[in-house]
Structures are given as C-alpha cells and as structure tokens.
Amino acid sequence: MNPWMLYLVWPLIKFLIAFVIVQVIVAAMNWIERRVLGLIQARLGPNRVGPWGLLQIVADPIKFLLKEDIVPSSAEKIAYFLGPMLPLVPAFIVFCLIPFGPPPTFAVTHTNVGLLLILALTSTGVYGIILGGWASNNKYSLMGGLRSAAQMVSYEVPFGLSIVGVLMLCGSLDLVHIINYQAHHVWNVFPQLIAAFIFFVSMNAENNRTPFDLPEAESELVAGYHTEYSAMKFAFFMLAEYSAMLVNCCLMVSLFLGGWTLAIGGYGLTTATLKSMGFMGGLLGTVIFVVKVMTFMMIYIWFRATFPRFRFDQLMDLGWKWMIPLALINIFVTGIVVLAAPEMIINGSVVPVGETILAVAGAATVALTLFLIMKPRAHAPKVIHASRVSEA
Amino acid sequence: MANYAVLLVAALIVISLPVLTLFILAPLVRASRANKVKLEPYECGVPATSHAFDHRFSVRYFLIAVLFIIFDVETVFLFPWAIRFKQLGWFGAVEMATFLAILLIGYFYAWKRKVLSWV
Numbered sequence: 209m210n211p212w213m214l215y216l217v218w219p220l221i222k223f224l225i226a227f228v229i230v231q232v233i234v235a236a237m238n239w240i241e242r243r244v245l246g247l248i249q250a251r252l253g254p255n256r257v258g259p260w261g262l263l264q265i266v267a268d269p270i271k272f273l274l275k276e277d278i279v280p281s282s283a284e285k286i287a288y289f290l291g292p293m294l295p296l297v298p299a300f301i302v303f304c305l306i307p308f309g310p311p312p313t314f315a316v317t318h319t320n321v322g323l324l325l326i327l328a329l330t331s332t333g334v335y336g337i338i339l340g341g342w343a344s345n346n347k348y349s350l351m352g353g354l355r356s357a358a359q360m361v362s363y364e365v366p367f368g369l370s371i372v373g374v375l376m377l378c379g380s381l382d383l384v385h386i387i388n389y390q391a392h393h394v395w396n397v398f399p400q401l402i403a404a405f406i407f408f409v410s411m412n413a414e415n416n417r418t419p420f421d422l423p424e425a426e427s428e429l430v431a432g433y434h435t436e437y438s439a440m441k442f443a444f445f446m447l448a449e450y451s452a453m454l455v456n457c458c459l460m461v462s463l464f465l466g467g468w469t470l471a472i473g474g475y476g477l478t479t480a481t482l483k484s485m486g487f488m489g490g491l492l493g494t495v496i497f498v499v500k501v502m503t504f505m506m507i508y509i510w511f512r513a514t515f516p517r518f519r520f521d522q523l524m525d526l527g528w529k530w531m532i533p534l535a536l537i538n539i540f541v542t543g544i545v546v547l548a549a550p551e552m553i554i555n556g557s558v559v560p561v562g563e564t565i566l567a568v569a570g571a572a573t574v575a576l577t578l579f580l581i582m583k584p585r586a587h588a589p590k591v592i593h594a595s596r597v598s599e600a
Numbered sequence: 601m602a603n604y605a606v607l608l609v610a611a612l613i614v615i616s617l618p619v620l621t622l623f624i625l626a627p628l629v630r631a632s633r634a635n636k637v638k639l640e641p642y643e644c645g646v647p648a649t650s651h652a653f654d655h656r657f658s659v660r661y662f663l664i665a666v667l668f669i670i671f672d673v674e675t676v677f678l679f680p681w682a683i684r685f686k687q688l689g690w691f692g693a694v695e696m697a698t699f700l701a702i703l704l705i706g707y708f709y710a711w712k713r714k715v716l717s718w719v
Contacts, residue, residue, distance in 0.1 A: 219606040220613070227614075273621070276631045281639040282651055293618045300614040304607055316610075317603040324679065325607075346641040350652040354661050361668040368675035375682035435642055439630060440622050521718035524664075528716040532671065532707075536700065539678070543685065543693050 219304075223316045226303050232265075234450040239264045241509050248513040275439040283436065284343040291340025292437060292444035298329040299451040305329075306458045307384050309468045309494035310479050313487070315384070323381045326459065327368065330414075333452055334360045337423070340445070341433035352432025355520065356416060356423035362527040363413035363420075369535035370406040373542045374463050377563070387467035391478040397464040399563040401570030402538045404464045406531055411456040413527065415449060417508055419515035420523060457504040458497075465500055468493035542566060663715050674703055 239254065239261065246253025254261040279288065305322045307315035319325065334357055341353015374396050375381065378389040390396055397404045413420040423432040434445050461467060470477040477496070482489035518526070549562040641648055681688070681696050688695075710716055 215603075216606060216609065219603075220609060223606070223610050224613075273626055274630055276633065277626065278634065278638060280641050281636075282641055289622075293615075293622070296618055297611055297614050301607055301610045304610050317606045319603045344641070345652050347643065347652045347655065350655075350657070354657055358661050358664045362664060365668065365671040365675065368672065369678070372675070372678045372682045375679065376685040379683055379686055381679070381683060430642065440618075440626050444618055444622075524716070524718045528667075529711070536704075539682075540697075540700075543696075546686065547690060547693055 219316050223304055226308065226316060227300060230300075230303055230451065230454060231447075233454065234447060235265045235269065237450050237453075237505060238268060238446070240505075241512075244506070244509045245513050248510070269443065272440055272443040277439040277441070278436075280344060280346065280436050282345040284345060287339050287343035288436075289441075291336050291343055292434075292441040292448070293336075294339065295333045295336030295448040295452075296444055298332045299448045299455065302326055302329050302451075302455050305383075306455070306462070307387070307467065308458075308497050309490045310482050311384050314468075314490050314494050318382075318384060320380070320382045322383045323371070323375075323386070323459075323463075326383075326455070327371075330452060330455055331364055333414075333448065336445075336448065337433050340437065344433075344436035346436050348430045348435045349433050352423045352429045352435065355429075356433055359416070359420065359422060359523060359527075360414055362524060363410040363531070366406050366527065366531035366535045367410035367414060369532065369539065370400075370403040370410065371463065372535075372539050373400045373403040376539070376542055376546060383462045383467070387462055387469060388479055390466040391469035391471040391476075392474045393560055394472055394563060394567075395464065395466045399566035399570070400464065400538070400542070401567070402534060402573060403542075404460075405574075406535050406538070407460060407464065409526075410531065411460065412508070412511065413523070415453050415456060415508075417453070418512040419518050421512075421517060422520055422523060453505065453508060454501065457501045457508075460504055461497060461500040467500075468497040470496055541569065545569075660718065667710060667715065670703070670706070674700075 242264075243253040243255075243261065254264045257263040257267045279285070304316040305319065305326050307318070307322075309315070311318050337360070338353045338357045341349045341351075341356065344350070374386065377393075377396065377399060378386045380386060380389075386396075412418075416423050423429070424434075429435075434442055437445060468482070469479060471481075477493070479493075482493045485492070545565050546562045549565055641652070677699070678696070681692060685692060
C-alpha cells in the first residue's frame with residue numbers, strides 16, 4: 209500500500225471516526241447525566257424534547273450556538289479567548305493514542321511511550337482553567353481558577369504515583385503491552401488494588417467532579433472559573449471536561465481492568481483470540497472496552513448523586529497527607545514483593561506468587577480500613593431529633 | 601515518526617473546530633445586543649468598585665505550586681525506573697529507596713512547617 213495512505217490517511221480517517229463517536233458520547237453524557245441524576249433523586253429529568261428527552265442532545269448545542277456571546281469589557285481579551293479553546297486540543301488528540309480495540313485496526317496510532325504522552329497531554333488541561341479564570345477579571349472566576357489549579361496540581365502527584373506500581377509489574381509505557389500483560393496474568397486491579405483506588409479518587413479530583421467540585425462550588429463562587437463564559441465558549445469548557453473524563457475512564461480501564469480483553473491467565477478473550485475472529489473479533493473487543501468505560505462514566509454520575517462536597521482544607525489534606533504517602537507505600541510494597549517473590553514454575557505452569565501476595569495484602573488493607581470505618585464507636589455522639597432541639 | 605505526524609495533523613484538524621464555530625459560524629447566527637451594563641463583570645448588581653486584577657491572593661497557592669514541581673519531577677524520575685524495575689533488581693530498588701528517603705525528609709519538613717495544612 210502507498211505509505212502515505214498507510215501512515216497518514218488511514219490513521220486520520222480512524223481518528224475522525226473515533227472523534228465523531230467521542231463527540232456523540234460527550235453530548236449524550238450530558239443528557240444521560242441529567243436523566244440518571246433525575247432517576248436517583250426520584251424525579252424525571254429532561255423528558256420534553258423528543259422521545260424520553262433524547263433530542264436534548266441536539267437541542268443543547270443549537271442553544272449554545274444561538275446564545276448571545278458576552279465578553280466582559282474588563283477582560284483580558286486574548287487570554288479570555290484562549291482559555292476555553294486551549295484545553296480542547298489536547299483533550300481531543302489524546303484519543304489518537306488510546307487503543308479502543310486490538311491494534312492496529314482499532315487504534316489510531318501506536319507509540320511505545322503512549323501512556324507518557326497521554327499523561328503529558330491531559331495535564332495541560334489546567335492551563336485553560338487558570339487562563340480563563342484569570343482573564344475574566346472577575347473575583348469569583350479568579351478564586352475558582354486558583355482553587356481549581358491548586359486542586360488539579362495536587363492530585364496530579366498521586367495520579368502519577370499510582371501508575372508507577374502498574375509500570376513496575378508490566379514493565380512498559382505502551383498501553384497495548386500493558387493490556388496484553390493483564391490478559392496473560394490477571395487484571396491489575398487485583399495486585400494493585402490500592403493504586404486503583406488512588407487512581408480513581410485522583411481522577412475524580414482531576415476532573416473537578418463531585419465530591420471534589422470545589423472550583424464550581426455554586427454556593428460560594430457562583431460558577432467558579434467559567435462564571436463569565438457564555439454560549440460556545442462555555443460549551444468548549446464542558447466539552448473539554450467531559451472529554452477529559454472519558455480519557456481518564458479509558459486510562460482506568462486500560463491500566464487496571466484489562467482494556468478490550470476479557471481474559472485471565474491467558475484464557476478467555478485475549479488479543480490473539482479476538483484477532484483470530486477477524487474484524488468482528490476486533491469489534492467485539494471495542495464493545496467490551498466501551499462497556500467498561502461507560503460503567504466508569506456511570507460511577508462518576510453515581511458519585512455526583514451520592515457524596516456531599518469536601519471543604520477546601522479537607523481536600524488538600526486528603527491529597528497531600530493521605531494519597532501521596534499511600535501511593536509511596538504502595539510502590540514500596542510492590543517493589544519488595546515483586547523482587548522477593550518472582551514467578552515460580554510449578555508442574556510446568558507459571559504461578560504468579562508476587563501478584564497473589566499483593567492481591568491478598570491489598571484486600572486485607574481494604575478490609576481493615578472498612579472495619580475501622582464501620583466499627584461502632586464506644587462513645588457515639590448523642591443524636592437529637594430536629595424537632596426536639598429546644599428541649600435538649 | 602509517522603505516528604507522531606498523525607498527532608500533529610490531528611491537532612491541526614481539532615483546532616480548526618473551535619475556530620470555525622466560534623469565529624465564523626456563531627457570529628452569523630447568534631444574537632448580539634450588548635450594552636454597557638451587560639458587559640460589566642458579574643458581581644452583585646451594583647457597579648464594581650475594584651477589579652479582580654487589583655487584588656492579591658493567598659501565598660499558599662504558590663507553595664502548593666512549588667511542592668507540585670518537586671513531586672512531579674519525582675514522578676518523572678520514577679517512571680523510567682519502574683519500567684526497568686525487574687531488570688535492575690535489588691540494586692535499583694535500594695538506589696530508588698535512597699532517592700525517595702532524601703525526598704521524604706523534605707516532605708516531612710514541609711509537613712512539620714505546616715505548608716501542607718491549609719488553615
């Protein structure tokens with residue numbers, strides 16, 4: 209085949225297909241989120257536009273386009289326009305690097321430092337927020353932008369540290385290699401349970417989602433960094449945010465939950481099995497991947513409906529005093545166990561001793577934590593019913 | 601190299617999307633009836649007495665930024681080590697433990713000086 213076709217045109221066509229699908233998912237997430245939140249809170253949610261309110265997905269962008277675009281007279285104009293547009297580019301081209309199914313057909317490009325590139329691109333999201341928050345020249349925006357920057361920057365550290373454990377087990381920055389490793393051993397969520405937990409909490413904080421949505425704490429900061437943004441520019445902030453959520457869910461699935469495979473110890477739907485089924489096998493792998501990703505998107509919504517918001521000092525304490533030491537301990541324990549207990553071959557079959565020890569240790573830690581949290585306190589605070597406060 | 605060229609071209613395609621919608625499509629169809637009051641910063645209804653640029657903000661944000669640089673560089677150092685971890689063996693583990701120990705001294709110093717606590 210013509211090398212131009214092979215290396216540039218085909219990947220770009222694949223990118224455009226992935227891009228359109230991601231856009232549809234992002235637009236649909238807006239409707240799904242409001243609908244699911246409605247169901248959780250025992251109300252209907254948007255149900256007027258079209259059947260079950262489905263045309264809301266189309267109606268929202270049209271409204272964004274037709275709305276008056278207000279640029280505050282005191283804003284710093286260039287930075288004000290760059291704020292929403294800058295984070296869009298990295299948030300979208302990241303989808304080039306994520307393998308949605310068995311490569312090379314179902315991944316746009318394939319580089320051996322894919323994970324590092326994804327991390328580099330996603331961490332630029334903070335620039336848009338701080339630029340937009342500062343350039344609006346509004347007190348709420350400035351405070352929201354500062355808070356958001358401090359929060360995203362704080363959780364970037366445990367986010368990166370939690371991945372180190374996975375890298376130590378798999379020995380590669382290539383997402384395809386990491387996924388294949390998991391199909392031939394076990395999903396990383398078992399030996400790296402603590403890391404998966406830290407990754408999940410940090411990715412919630414990175415995306416400014418409840419319970420970490422302080423930058424948008426509407427009761428104190430109106431709308432945070434996007435107070436002064438309306439119409440399309442507001443839509444760009446939302447697009448970038450939801451794309452970043454999707455990317456983080458893809459990373460979570462690829463790093464900890466086996467990506468497009470559905471296999472353990474080399475049995476089940478591994479990459480080789482899927483490839484032997486031809487194009488349909490690849491499609492099946494992509495469907496598995498998307499189902500896993502959407503499960504995590506649903507958990508985001510579930511979190512938003514369930515948890516109350518953190519206070520800012522609690523948020524910083526959690527990031528700096530709990531998550532970072534926990535991530536370092538995880539690296540330390542993983543290192544010692546992997547070195548002290550390498551894979552043993554018993555009766556011709558490979559037994560991953562280290563990973564078993566890590567899985568048991570992780571499960572024990574979680575069980576102990578849950579026990580300590582759930583344990584009834586000796587001196588439980590006396591609960592007074594609201595109607596009897598005056599008597600107490 | 602071809603893989604990275606795809607990224608570059610994709611970036612060009614993607615950047616055209618916000619530019620097209622924001623500067624060409626939207627001005628054609630959107631309403632625009634701005635007036636002086638509407639363009640004031642959103643604050644409380646009465647004319648604002650000061651701009652956000654006139655105010656200073658807490659020094660803690662700068663401290664967090666400095667600490668972030670330290671720990672993010674640490675993460676960057678950890679990544680290549682983690683990839684070669686199994687090959688490096690105990691020597692690599694001890695080496696990295698020494699590095700982390702030096703870093704942790706600074707971490708606990710910052711903790712003791714109450715840099716990490718917000719209030």
